[in-house]
Amino acid sequence: MAEAFEPKNIIVTGGCGFIGSNFVHHVVNEHPGVHVTVLDKLTYAGNPENIAGLPEDRVELVVGDICDAELLDRIVPGHDAIVHYAAESHNDNSIANPEPFLRTNVEGTYCLLEAARKYDVRYHHISTDEVYGDLALDDPARFTEETPYHPSSPYSSTKASSDLLVRAWHRTFGVRATISNCSNNYGPYQHIEKFIPRQITNILEGIRPKLYGDGKNVRDWIHTDDHSSAVWTILTKGVIGETYLIGADGEKSNIDVLRAILERMGKDADDFDWVRDRPGHDRRYAIDSTKLRRELGWRPKHTDFSEGLDQTIAWYTEHRAWWEGAKAATEAKYAAQGQ
Numbered sequence: 001m002a003e004a005f006e007p008k009n010i011i012v013t014g015g016c017g018f019i020g021s022n023f024v025h026h027v028v029n030e031h032p033g034v035h036v037t038v039l040d041k042l043t044y045a046g047n048p049e050n051i052a053g054l055p056e057d058r059v060e061l062v063v064g065d066i067c068d069a070e071l072l073d074r075i076v077p078g079h080d081a082i083v084h085y086a087a088e089s090h091n092d093n094s095i096a097n098p099e100p101f102l103r104t105n106v107e108g109t110y111c112l113l114e115a116a117r118k119y120d121v122r123y124h125h126i127s128t129d130e131v132y133g134d135l136a137l138d139d140p141a142r143f144t145e146e147t148p149y150h151p152s153s154p155y156s157s158t159k160a161s162s163d164l165l166v167r168a169w170h171r172t173f174g175v176r177a178t179i180s181n182c183s184n185n186y187g188p189y190q191h192i193e194k195f196i197p198r199q200i201t202n203i204l205e206g207i208r209p210k211l212y213g214d215g216k217n218v219r220d221w222i223h224t225d226d227h228s229s230a231v232w233t234i235l236t237k238g239v240i241g242e243t244y245l246i247g248a249d250g251e252k253s254n255i256d257v258l259r260a261i262l263e264r265m266g267k268d269a270d271d272f273d274w275v276r277d278r279p280g281h282d283r284r285y286a287i288d289s290t291k292l293r294r295e296l297g298w299r300p301k302h303t304d305f306s307e308g309l310d311q312t313i314a315w316y317t318e319h320r321a322w323w324e325g326a327k328a329a330t331e332a333k334y335a336a337q338g339q
């Protein structure tokens with residue numbers, strides 16, 4: 001384990017999105033003495049409500065684009081770390097229009113790496129298990145840090161590209177960087193375009209849930225609180241130049257997840273529609289997080305998926321105002337794609 005790094009003043013990009021805002025809450029609650037500057041463009045996926053109410057002396061929101069090098073010149077000096085969450089994050093959107101993914105995920109990461117190099121700031125890069133492509137349903141293997149990159153979608157190929165930039169900037173320019181690749185997150189504040197919140201809010205609105213393809217695709221679910229604790233662990237204890245996989249042994253097929261939601265929300269197991277499959281749809285993701293657990297001592301706390309799902313259903317039920325405004329447009333977009 002490396003000597004512990006004790007950041008005092010960090011930039012969190014994408015801190016008004018689903019996972020980034022969870023990390024901001026985590027830092028404010030668990031690490032007194034750390035100030036967070038959130039840099040977020042507030043795209044359709046960013047909502048300042050996600051960090052509303054946090055103490056003003058702990059969290060500052062700067063609304064801006066990670067591709068704006070002049071803005072980075074103004075805000076990066078004086079910070080001791082950048083934790084980079086900002087991204088275009090939805091696979092289906094990347095199939096409909098890849099352009100913003102190239103710009104934010106690749107060019108945006110380049111701009112942040114250049115700023116980290118210029119001002120000698122520690123950099124942690126948030127990535128995804130999707131960079132490794134997919135596994136067959138009957139393959140006993142899981143992804144490890146040694147698995148070759150093999151991305152399938154415009155989204156995952158831009159995330160893979162950004163990871164490669166980080167590795168090059170570390171090796172060539174000595175940027176003090178680490179990378180984490182995490183599996184599918186669930187929990188409150190996730191945009192309703194994503195699988196679990198889409199189905200919960202469909203049921204709440206009287207719309208039938210929609211399942212792609214044959215429903216047998218497997219995702220490896222982790223509660224977003226556990227992702228946040230893992231990122232803090234890597235930021236403070238990780239070895240510079242290393243990659244860590246984050247996962248909580250949560251493999252489940254989409255049809256099993258959907259049926260669990262239907263059951264919990266008082267619906268029949270067949271109260272859903274089969275819809276057109278996603279082009280290039282990855283079959284299965286599975287993370288082996290042994291390195292993170294063994295070398296840095298991290299453990300997930302939310303190991304009961306049913307309990308996490310109950311809490312997530314309760315959150316969307318109690319926070320209609322947070323998602324209602326985006327529902328009609330999100331469903332209209334899917335309907336136009338036959339989904």
Ligand code: NAD
Pocket residue numbers: 013014015016017018019020039040041042043044045046047064065066067084085086087088089090104108126127128129159181182183184185186191
């Ligand atoms: P999200 O779409 O909910 O949030 C993205 C945030 O980034 C939003 O607040 C948005 O306004 C901001 N943003 C987008 N473009 C920007 C730009 N050019 N400049 C500044 N801010 C910008 O995403 P999420 O699901 O919270 O994912 C966060 C990160 O975690 C991403 O890097 C994603 O690849 C990664 N990740 C996500 C998952 C998952 O299951 N959702 C799993 C593994 C890794």
Ligand code: TDX
Pocket residue numbers: 089090091092127128129130183184185193194195196198210211212213217218219254278
């Ligand atoms: O309505 C749906 N019906 C359906 O069957 C939707 C929205 C999805 N699905 C399927 C597709 C996937 O197999 O559910 C699974 C999960 O879909 P998403 O929520 O779109 O997630 P995924 O494509 O797996 O990617 C997510 O995890 C990895 C995040 O969106 C990425 O940002 C992260 O990198």
